[in-house]
Amino acid sequence: MKKCVACALAVIAFTISCTTTVSATSGKENTNDMDMLDVVIAASIFLNSSSPENDIWIDTSVVEAICPLYNPSGSIVAYYIKINPFGYAVINNNLNNPAAIEFGRSDNDLIRDIISSCDSPHIIYNSPSEIYNTNGSGPSVISMGGNDITTYFPNLNEADYSLAGIHSELRALAENGVQALDLSTGDLNYGFLASIDLPSGYFWWDIIDNAKNVDWAIYDDYNDIAHFHCGAVAVTNIALYYATRGYTSLKVDNSKDKTFEAVHKFVDNGPMPTIAGYAVEYFASRGYTLNHCEVSNVTSTFSGLQSAIQNNRPCAILLADAVFNWHWVVCVGWRSYGGNLNYMQIVNGWENTVDRFYMGNNGSLWISTTEYWIG
Amino acid sequence: MRYVVKQRLKNIVIISAIFLFLYLFSMNVFHELYVFEWTARNRYLYLWVIILSLEAFGQNLLSFVLTAGNVVGVIFGQIFGDYEDFSRSGVVIWIKVILISLIVGLALNGFQKWRRS
Numbered sequence: 001m002k003k004c005v006a007c008a009l010a011v012i013a014f015t016i017s018c019t020t021t022v023s024a025t026s027g028k029e030n031t032n033d034m035d036m037l038d039v040v041i042a043a044s045i046f047l048n049s050s051s052p053e054n055d056i057w058i059d060t061s062v063v064e065a066i067c068p069l070y071n072p073s074g075s076i077v078a079y080y081i082k083i084n085p086f087g088y089a090v091i092n093n094n095l096n097n098p099a100a101i102e103f104g105r106s107d108n109d110l111i112r113d114i115i116s117s118c119d120s121p122h123i124i125y126n127s128p129s130e131i132y133n134t135n136g137s138g139p140s141v142i143s144m145g146g147n148d149i150t151t152y153f154p155n156l157n158e159a160d161y162s163l164a165g166i167h168s169e170l171r172a173l174a175e176n177g178v179q180a181l182d183l184s185t186g187d188l189n190y191g192f193l194a195s196i197d198l199p200s201g202y203f204w205w206d207i208i209d210n211a212k213n214v215d216w217a218i219y220d221d222y223n224d225i226a227h228f229h230c231g232a233v234a235v236t237n238i239a240l241y242y243a244t245r246g247y248t249s250l251k252v253d254n255s256k257d258k259t260f261e262a263v264h265k266f267v268d269n270g271p272m273p274t275i276a277g278y279a280v281e282y283f284a285s286r287g288y289t290l291n292h293c294e295v296s297n298v299t300s301t302f303s304g305l306q307s308a309i310q311n312n313r314p315c316a317i318l319l320a321d322a323v324f325n326w327h328w329v330v331c332v333g334w335r336s337y338g339g340n341l342n343y344m345q346i347v348n349g350w351e352n353t354v355d356r357f358y359m360g361n362n363g364s365l366w367i368s369t370t371e372y373w374i375g
Numbered sequence: 376m377r378y379v380v381k382q383r384l385k386n387i388v389i390i391s392a393i394f395l396f397l398y399l400f401s402m403n404v405f406h407e408l409y410v411f412e413w414t415a416r417n418r419y420l421y422l423w424v425i426i427l428s429l430e431a432f433g434q435n436l437l438s439f440v441l442t443a444g445n446v447v448g449v450i451f452g453q454i455f456g457d458y459e460d461f462s463r464s465g466v467v468i469w470i471k472v473i474l475i476s477l478i479v480g481l482a483l484n485g486f487q488k489w490r491r492s
Contacts, residue, residue: 223458227409227458227464228458228461228464228466268412268413268416269409269412269413270461271461271466322462324461324462324464324467325461325462326461
């Protein structure tokens with residue numbers, strides 16, 4: 001995502017140091033029309049790939065040109081974007097469906113020929129192969145009659161809310177460029193988001209049973225008896241969770257504070273690179289056998305975490321915001337918008353709420369994840 | 376040769392005693408002080424293993440400087456450490472003092488060799 005944001009920010013450089021003869025329409029004609037930033041963002045979604053062989057928008061890529069493409073009646077139906085050193089895309093001019101009509105590592109030869117031969121082309125784009133210029137004597141003047149792009153691709157007029165949601169989030173990040181970069185590391189916020197900050201649109205989700213009914217322990221409530229105790233808070237919260245699931249002995253004297261004090265005798269002051277062993281000891285002291293298992297923390301393989309949540313197993317997650325800033329949180333659910341837009345729903349240990357989300361390696365490093373269950 | 380081995384063993388005993396004394400003192404007297412307790416509980420992140428190994432290989436100056444750095448770091452960390460921001464916490468100060476000790480020790484080693492040559 002950071003790469004997408006960086007790509008989007010590249011448009012600023014493009015507008016300042018435009019080296020091509022092609023200009024783009026700026027400003028929005030109606031609410032669904034794109035501007036240049038939208039075009040860059042939409043292209044970056046399709047040209048970015050986690051696999052190197054499919055990754056067209058590489059680290060050194062810059063926007064070479066953006067050109068509006070029209071239908072025969074004069075409306076902008078798409079935008080052509082050329083990437084240097086390689087890659088191009090034609091983006092549907094519809095913010096409700098910012099799809100790539102075509103894209104690739106090379107170029108659309110027809111568009112390239114028109115642009116290279118005409119200073120101010122007016123390109124009609126009816127399909128990837130039916131393209132002509134009405135403003136000059138370009139080499140590719142082809143007309144097939146009254147068809148336009150929606151004749152060939154009627155779906156382009158329909159909304160794709162999942163894609164639009166991803167697009168709008170990246171747009172928001174790009175517009176707040178500095179803030180977006182602050183999402184990296186070292187700012188002590190670890191990249192935690194409230195649900196209101198998440199993208200709009202359709203999403204899939206799951207949450208462990210009873211998570212919303214737990215009175216979670218908070219770090220600041222115990223500053224007088226503990227220091228750097230996020231690990232102890234995380235273990236306390238796992239114990240409090242299982243207490244609501246019927247393992248009542250885990251909550252000492254039915255008191256959250258006494259439970260923390262008891263846990264803190266096992267999980268002492270931090271920093272704590274691991275807490276699983278101490279958690280097992282605490283649960284054993286209360287008469288329960290706690291099992292734990294490492295879960296993959298590779299961003300693209302979200303399935304391990306989803307499986308744990310489906311089985312109602314809270315996960316302790318260790319994050320690093322800087323070399324000397326580490327933090328334990330408890331994952332209680334997830335939310336997915338498709339693609340790589342996967343968020344963990346967490347109890348961050350600072351607030352008594354489950355309305356907090358974290359996208360892996362966004363705002364802090366995702367160091368480790370461990371699922372816990374009693375059995 | 377026998378004198379060298381004897382001297383190194385003597386140094387190893389002295390360094391071990393310093394660590395052991397600090398450990399026992401931290402766990403029994405200062406166990407409620409964050410940096411003393413944390414460093415002792417975490418066995419000084421096994422710094423003593425490195426120091427004793429250095430001594431075994433004849434790096435006695437560096438070993439003693441690091442041992443002193445450990446003691447000074449714990450005390451400085453406890454006095455000047457922050458309890459809100461971990462990047463300024465006593466543990467981080469302790470680590471930084473040890474790193475400074477390492478640099479000082481290496482510099483003194485280099486200076487010593489330069490003088491001998």
